[in-house]
Amino acid sequence: MKPSIRRLLFAFLIIAALIALIVTLYLTMRPTEIYYSGNSGSLESMLKAGEVEELSVSGTYSVSIKKVGDKNFKYTANIPSRAIFEEDLYRWAEEIAAENPEVAQKIIDTNIQYNDPSRGTWITSLLPIALYAILFIVFMLIIRRANGANSQAMNFGKTNANQVRDIKVRFSDVAGAEEEKQELQEIVDFLKHPKKYMDIGARIPRGVLLVGPPGTGKTLFAKAVAGEANVPFFSISGSDFVEMFVGVGASRVRDLFDQAKKNMPCIIFIDEIDAVGRQRGAGLGGGNDEREQTLNQLLVQMDGFEAESSIIVMAATNRVDILDPALMRPGRFDRQIFVNIPDVKGREEIFKVHSRNKPLADEVNFKSLARLTAGFTGADIENLLNEAAILAAREDRKLINMKDISEAINKVMAGPAKKSRVVTESDKRITAYHESGHAIVAKLMKHCDNVHEVSIIPRGQAAGYTITLPDNDDNHMTRGKLLDNIAMLLAGRAAEELVIQDISTGASNDIQRASQLARKMVTEWGMSDEIGNMYLGASEEVFLGRDYQTQLNYSDAVAAKIDEEVKKILDMQYQVALDILKNNRDIMDAMVKVLFEKETIYEDEINALFGEKPSDEPTLFSSKLNRGEEPAKEDPKQEEPKQEQNKDEESTPNPQE
Known part of the structure; x- marks a missing residue:
């Protein structure tokens, strides 16, 4: 419901309640002198004269009579209520009982007819109470709304950090990072036994910054520290500090640390601190920017701890490169713990x-x-x-x-398999040769990862897929491995050109990834003979405004040379992939035939096509495990695959990004 309609409805209810109250008061506060007085005199006098044969009470406040010997007589009078009217009848009978007992007895024996004697009585009596109750509820809602608005305005600068005291997470729940656990164990020991560090003059780190890719367990580590130390845990996101009103973020920072001081020892955890801790002066805004004021207040609070403060500030980010240097200096975030992808x-x-x-x-x-x-x-x-x-x-x-x-x-x-998708024979043939090209080049290139599965079943946005996984974790990528990976990525397009004599859009993502690798080889990793060991990569600044009026750090001639080198690498590796597929066309045709029959082939079936003996033990990517069948036996007459000899152009390993 729109706010304007809600306000109109609210006003209508108030007006209706007021009108109902006025009507009720008018009906219930009538003057008493009009009771028992009708168009032909007093009801009391007619009863005492013995002229009334029958009484008829309508509703609660009206009575009519039937006169003795006169059927056409009509008389109506108001009464206070049914109960009072009955009491008055007995009182009038008692008043004349001494003088005229016969008439008194007649009054008592008068036939009284009640029209709807039950419903009208309690509903009419309950109506005023209900109206007063409605008015009271409306009034309380108005007061509550007003108090809520005032409370919200007063609490706008209060922190909305989530405080948790009883945390169940322990270091045993965090696996794959033993060295990180050891560093954080010192923080736990300080929170439990701070005196032994202070006695020896040691200054415990006031801040711990957890850095690493998404999903590596940075937040889980912070919870584990709080759980092991059994201290209160204040959790908040960096974006929760920043609001549209200037000064609110700084106020929330102050309130957060005030609450933390009341609950010492404790841990403050700021997730995604890069939302508030980005480098100052980097954007197009000025010094009055709300985010910068919030960061300034955070810097003051972190450096303003008392010497014996037992507050540990922990933060997590995957963009440590854009944080403000003042935030990273000793005395604020003293330690940086890199939580890497597990081995x-x-x-x-x-x-x-x-x-x-x-x-x-x-x-x-x-x-x-x-x-x-x-x-x-x-x-x-x-x-x-x-x-x-x-x-x-x-x-x-x-x-x-x-x-x-x-x-x-x-x-x-x-992505999820889409087995129900209708695929034409033409598309299926293109996909089969495309994925076979990837698999064959990956299998025969020296530095490519092992091929575990090839399928022409659509998954996600892909018409088919080839899964290659490494045997171990490589910390460095050699030039030979990068070149082989580029050849493998371009092999799908090469297979289409070789067999179908045409190319399709199915290689768009492959070309994009291959181009990115080739460009990084030239501009960032110094793997081009023409460019040499020179870094020409674009710097990732904090904001777009940082480079608003700056130029690239190389000339147009060098930019053209970079494009030439990238194209040279792509063309060279495309030709390598094309030559391998030409020399192993029979294996590619055999793989396509199996793909048409089974739609998905696994590691042992792929190895059988290359004349390799399958393993006796079923692996994660084996037909025994996934289909419960024996792999196809290799043809003894099949020729050995003609592997293209790839030049092993190893270069000095360069660290990855």
Whole structure:
């Protein structure tokens, strides 16, 4: 309901209640002298004269009579109420009982007819009470609304941090980051035993900044610290400080720290602190910007702690590069703890933690799962197991098996399968050759990841997919690996050109990813012979306004040279992929034939096409596990695959972003 309509309805209810009150008062406060007086005299006198044969009471306040010997006589009079009228009849009879007992007895024996004697009585009596109750409720609503508006205005500058005292999360609930646990354990020990640090003159870190990619468990670490130390935990997002009114954010910062001082020792956790802690003077606004005032107040509060303050400020961000330097200096955020993506051992521990409340089949192997999920964060693994549990429940099974986890990996990486989508034979043929091109080049290139699954079943926005996963976690990407990955990405387009003699839009994402890799090789990683070891990447500033009137840090001639080098890399690797597919056309045709039959082929079936002996043990991506069948045997007459010899142009490893 619109506010204007609500206000009109509210006013209408008030006016109606007032009118009802006036009418009620008018009806209930009539003068008493008109009672028992009608158009032909007094009712009392007619009763005492013995002229009344029958009485008829209508409603609550009206009476009419039937006169003795006169059927046409009409008389109506008002009475105070039925109860009072009956009392008056007996009183009048008593008054004349001594003089005329016969008439007195006649008054008592008078036939009284009541019209609707029950309903009219209690409804009419209840009406004034109901009207007064309605008026009281309306009045209380008005008062409550006024108080609510005043309270909201007064509390506008108060913090809306969520305070939690009894936190159940412990360090045992956080897996895959043992070194980070050790650093945070010192914070827990300080909150439990601050005196031993102060006695020796040690200054405990006042702030701890948790840095890392999304989903690595930064917020979970903060909760675990509070849970282990058993102290109050104030949680708030950085965006909760900033409002449209100048000064509100600073007021909320002050109120947050005031509450924290009343609950010492405690932890203040600011999630996504980059929303309020961005570098000052970077945008198009001035010094009176609300965000900057909020940051200034935060800096003052963090540096204004008393020497013996037991307040620890923890914050989380994945954009530490844009934070204000004053926020990062010692005395504010003394420590930066980088929570990285877990390695294979960490992923195995995370699988164990998130599977505590999930019944797993005996075949589920955490070590194998950890090896096949390189690059997965803790949040990814939790979501993966949750999807697997949903798949098992959908089929009314009590245990989660490896097939569920395999399907969950596909769903997380490529999206849900769309088996009901109608696909023409032409589109299916293009998709089959496209995905076969990816798989064959990835299989034969030296530095590409292992091919685990190829499918022409649409998932998400893709018409098909090829899953390649690394065997281990690589901290560095060599030049040879990057070039091989570019060739693998472009192999789908090369297969289309080779077989169909045409190209489609299915390679748009592949071309985009390959171009990004090639450009970073040239501009950021110094892997171009022409450009050399020079960084020419665009700087990621805090705001667009920072570069409002600035120029690129290289000339137009260098920009043209960069484009030439990027195109050179793409063309060279496209030709590499095309040559491999030409030399292994028979394997590609065989793979397409199997894809048309089964729609999805797994690791052992792919290896069989290349003449490799399948493993006896079923793996996560094997036909034994996913289809419950034996893989196709290799043809003994099939020629050995002609692998294109890729030049191993290793260069000095460069750190990733």
